[in-house]
Amino acid sequence: MRKKSLGFILIVIVLGALIGSALGEVIALLIPAGVVHQFFLKSATAALGPTTLDIIIMTFTIGFSIKLNITGVIGIFIAAYILRWVE
Numbered sequence: 001m002r003k004k005s006l007g008f009i010l011i012v013i014v015l016g017a018l019i020g021s022a023l024g025e026v027i028a029l030l031i032p033a034g035v036v037h038q039f040f041l042k043s044a045t046a047a048l049g050p051t052t053l054d055i056i057i058m059t060f061t062i063g064f065s066i067k068l069n070i071t072g073v074i075g076i077f078i079a080a081y082i083l084r085w086v087e
Contacts, residue, residue, distance in 0.1 A: 020075020
């Protein structure tokens with residue numbers, strides 16, 4: 001068994017979070033309003049605010065934000081579990 005690279009592991013984990021979060025948003029659209037609906041819509045957001053780098057001829061604005069809901073976390077765990085068998 002060969003060792004998996006850090007980049008591959010990060011891609012799989014991010015894809016798991018992305019698919020899980022998207023699935024949570026779809027589920028929240030399909031179920032009626034109530035406690036379960038709020039459970040699927042509840043999310044945590046982490047952000048690294050926009051930073052501007054101004055050099056004479058151009059300006060870069062860089063920012064990063066991640067919004068993760070409960071199904072995104074479940075997606076991360078499923079992706080990590082599946083990652084054990086991917087070569």
